[in-house]
Amino acid sequence: MRETAILLISCPDRKGILAEITGFIAKHGGNILHADQHIDFQKEIFFMRIEWDLSNFEIPKEKLPESFQPIAEKFQMDYQIKFSSDIQNVAIFVSKYDHCLYELLYRFKAGELRGNLKFVISNHPDLKPVVEMYGVPFYHFPKSKKNKLEVEEKEIELLKKEKIDLIILARYMQILSDRFVNEFRNKIINIHHSFLPAFVGAKPYHRAYERGVKIIGATSHYVTEELDQGPIIEQDVVRVSHRDSIEDMIRKGRDLEKLVLARAVRWHLENKILVYDNKTVIFD
Amino acid sequence: MRETAILLISCPDRKGILAEITGFIAKHGGNILHADQHIDFQKEIFFMRIEWDLSNFEIPKEKLPESFQPIAEKFQMDYQIKFSSDIQNVAIFVSKYDHCLYELLYRFKAGELRGNLKFVISNHPDLKPVVEMYGVPFYHFPKSKKNKLEVEEKEIELLKKEKIDLIILARYMQILSDRFVNEFRNKIINIHHSFLPAFVGAKPYHRAYERGVKIIGATSHYVTEELDQGPIIEQDVVRVSHRDSIEDMIRKGRDLEKLVLARAVRWHLENKILVYDNKTVIFD
Amino acid sequence: MRETAILLISCPDRKGILAEITGFIAKHGGNILHADQHIDFQKEIFFMRIEWDLSNFEIPKEKLPESFQPIAEKFQMDYQIKFSSDIQNVAIFVSKYDHCLYELLYRFKAGELRGNLKFVISNHPDLKPVVEMYGVPFYHFPKSKKNKLEVEEKEIELLKKEKIDLIILARYMQILSDRFVNEFRNKIINIHHSFLPAFVGAKPYHRAYERGVKIIGATSHYVTEELDQGPIIEQDVVRVSHRDSIEDMIRKGRDLEKLVLARAVRWHLENKILVYDNKTVIFD
């Protein structure tokens, strides 16, 4: 696989942005592989993801930010530069439900998700054998109402020490503190087992059953301070009918949850997501 | 098309219900065409829709309720008897949006919806030409905050005079009074332009856009006193992305709304819906 | 609505194409609204759709082709320049099925499809009243095996006289001659009532029923000499089960057919489709 650079940009929309960026890449010998652009005409914001082959690109990777800086300033860009060779470090948080965990373990192992899965953290010991079966370290951090913040500090310490770039809450049934969320802004992906914004909070399948909906869903999103209110990354749905008991909904929902979470994780690891205004732009 | 009888039943679940009903039909020479049964195990309620050919059935239509009464009493049934030859009378309420109206006019005309479309009522005169193009009477009932209840009385009077069995709110932008709703319990079908219970109330597409959802939906339901809280009949969804403006969502949503509404109307007219506990059982 | 120019390009993939095109637009004061690019890495072909605001663009519309020519030559581009102000002329061909026709008539009337619907041609007189109800001219061209080619010549003559840019076969049950197809290469959109390439040819719903599939579909495509083998524009599907008779499938399929056809027509009229290698790139 050839090495590539990826530029993720958002800035006020103005004439000539695209010409400037593509001109810069072309001038230095870069071959553009993907260019995806989007304008929010309501808010007049320009978004872009552009990826180019580095094989004959004249600017060395470490000099790229410096070289690009003048353009960024000219257009007041908010931007990130990523390289396909930079593999992100990942941690999974889990409680007792195991279907999302199995799915992620398999996909990391199979190479479908490009990331270093460094460890799994849980507030329960139950899933230790599963995790270790895949040769991944497992940390048990029991939590009570009392010690929650303390324990979180230890988790943050571990996550920082291991330079974790992405935290996946794979049906982790705990609410994270604002302090925690703040440390990892747009770096925590949660899976919620409803079609948000319907059924925010606990027991969404029970409430879906009570309401008599004909379709249920799952939603992956970045975690923010407000419960289930973060930027939505992906959603999917499945039909249900009066024949489906709550147990059937939970079963059908599991299949959604694991796919919807896996898609979000893949896009994040491939640097395909831009967050703005509590929403996401997915350059798929 | 052969004439059929349809029995819609709900009652406490007990042994022998099915045997008793099917025994009754068989004994009198009825040939069962469709039998669909459902048990809500949580609440222990038995539901059934059974349809049989009347060609060699010994009991004349008008005597059927009387003959069935003992069974109904034995099992404390809540039941309805319908005949395929009884065509329901239908009225459509509409404001200015015309996509659902066109869809319904076409489907009634094409015979896909089996009902007598008696007239269309609107609080605006705009859609009169369309309705009359299809040869359907159009009544203009202008409404203000002040005269709303008065006008409703006139509407009710007309609806009763014409023996209307089903009222379709085809993007009718008015909220009906409790008095009105009460008169036509489980006989008013509304289309709401969101995936309920997400985005109850006004401007759901705008709010879906704001929230950054990845899927939008439409919901047809029976109207109850509480806004957008009635029993859901049908829902459907379509994918959206950051590329979709509010206008795009509205456009995509229109295609959902008309299909989701038409499906609900069809099931209602074919006596395939049972309502209980603010939910629907659809015997499709 | 502001006036825009649209450039649709395909050419061998090389470095610097994007920079050259966007540089050209920027240099002359064009504000890019949409830019969508795609590379077929297997065949090394570059595709692009780029749309820009003409309000402050220095080059007058009629000079644009000439000004762009040097870039086109440099990169061996196959390209088209379109203007949002150029409304395409459209003709619909229909036989006896009316659901797609109604759908299109409504969408043209509602302005959702931007095109001049000039007339409807049919080999049967049946749908004349419908078409005329919408104020659209209707031409009846009866066809027999014998006179088919002759009649086609008359149709071609009419189509040319009226400068038709797009022909929509809205369940037109006739196969067009190679001569006809050749005259309107990539300008004839057909709706086939199956999920191609399954069930090419006649009676697809009957064959789907026979095969016991669990999902049926519809396909809109450009017409080529080979039956149902042209470039696919859009497809959609719906679930069926053993409960669905052939009549149910036909009914469910109608809803697919009209939506799938309408989407294809919209994309075509908005210059969002590039055809290559018997496939389509849809810049949606």
Added chain:
Amino acid sequence: MRETAILLISCPDRKGILAEITGFIAKHGGNILHADQHIDFQKEIFFMRIEWDLSNFEIPKEKLPESFQPIAEKFQMDYQIKFSSDIQNVAIFVSKYDHCLYELLYRFKAGELRGNLKFVISNHPDLKPVVEMYGVPFYHFPKSKKNKLEVEEKEIELLKKEKIDLIILARYMQILSDRFVNEFRNKIINIHHSFLPAFVGAKPYHRAYERGVKIIGATSHYVTEELDQGPIIEQDVVRVSHRDSIEDMIRKGRDLEKLVLARAVRWHLENKILVYDNKTVIFD
């Protein structure tokens, strides 16, 4: 979980079948939990799946066939009696692709699939560690063109010795002989990686890419002598676009394949499938 009996019936459609069956169950004290009936009006065949609670049923399990026999004869029924307590024995066949295997191993372990997974057979040794990680025996049966039939005899011997009721081909890339198929009529479920009948045979994703389809699918079906022509159990689809390379299609397809296969296996193990006329009736 209460023990239940399940009756799967098909017979010529006649008056009184339903009354006779439900009367039989009621007379002997059975409480019906699910009753699902279907009539193929074209061929005049009656189908039924009926499940009842055995707790107060007077006829002992071993006597049930004998007691039911007179009814079966009267209506010329083709029928099977199953008990929820009878857990089926299952064998998985696999080659080198592991995604379906992992999915099935997880679902059997999690108890979502009710069956005794007795062993996994493969023509390659590669997946031995995975299978043994789950504590399931793994048999390696290398196959060449020469020894294929011989090896199959050994497989059949093993399958019979272990009383295997269901064989799952989890992307097993070998074609089974007629002799093998005949031994396990309607007991072998295969997953085909296309939306059948499109793309029968090898490399369906490549051919889907070539054809430029906008939707791809997967199909689970019972294996018959003719390649990919057996009764379809379940299908599902996912959208693709010009942006999707063959690799993307294969990736998206994997998620379909494993779900579509798992659903078919679940229905089979829960005795919800009736096969007739190379089609399936799914009593879901």
